[in-house]
Ligand SMILES: Nc1ncnc2c1ncn2[C@@H]1O[C@H](COP(=O)(O)OP(=O)(O)O)[C@@H](O)[C@H]1O
């Protein structure tokens with residue numbers, strides 16, 4: 001699938017990452033001196049109960065939120081030193097996001113949702129449209145190109161979201177509870193689609209989930225516990241530094 005999308009493998013290195021939320025009830029330390037090394041391409045799952053800090057970790061890795069302490073490098077990019085336009089460029093060019101609630105624009109068709117992700121990188125409209133169609137085709141949804149999210153099933157909407165995440169050929173895909181809203185059949189289909197990406201496209205995929213069955217699909221499983229990651233997979237598996 002999508003051989004023309006091949007990207008250069010990316011490694012992720014995190015050192016001493018900490019993240020504290022200041023709340024009226026006092027500070028909440030969510031990430032506490034976390035280290036992570038991923039050698040791409042690989043699919044790494046991060047598990048942990050609700051409130052463990054999984055979404056916070058992904059937000060910081062993906063440049064949606066600034067790291068408060070520690071360092072993150074992704075493919076040699078020192079993410080923690082980026083700001084403003086550079087951070088926006090990192091989010092757009094290096095990272096693809098997949099969220100539990102899909103995050104599609106309700107007034108746009110499936111095709112337009114994918115095209116919008118491409119539109120900021122320039123290029124003729126005709127080429128963008130062709131590329132968006134190719135991406136929808138790759139996730140098996142060409143027949144739904146003109147549908148708006150309200151007339152898509154949850155599984156279809158998430159496939160559009162995966163197509164959108166792939167739009168700019170990201171080297172790192174971050175998926176936050178990607179099957180959290182899906183039934184068993186759609187879950188299976190999305191997991192297959194996501195899990196194939198490191199092998200087929202060459203990107204690194206980090207999935208966070210409280211669902212162990214989802215995590216079992218990954219090459220490597222880590223648990224977020226007390227703000228740090230504990231490796232739960234057997235040694236010498238793919239993606240281990
Ligand atoms: N913006 C915020 N302000 C204050 N506390 C937050 C904020 N976002 C998350 N938290 C708290 O941080 C903890 C971890 O949240 P989160 O990263 O969403 O965990 P998870 O995704 O594992 O469920 C939770 O206790 C949550 O209430």
Ligand SMILES: [Mg+2]
Pocket residue numbers: 054055056176
């Ligand atoms: Mg979460």
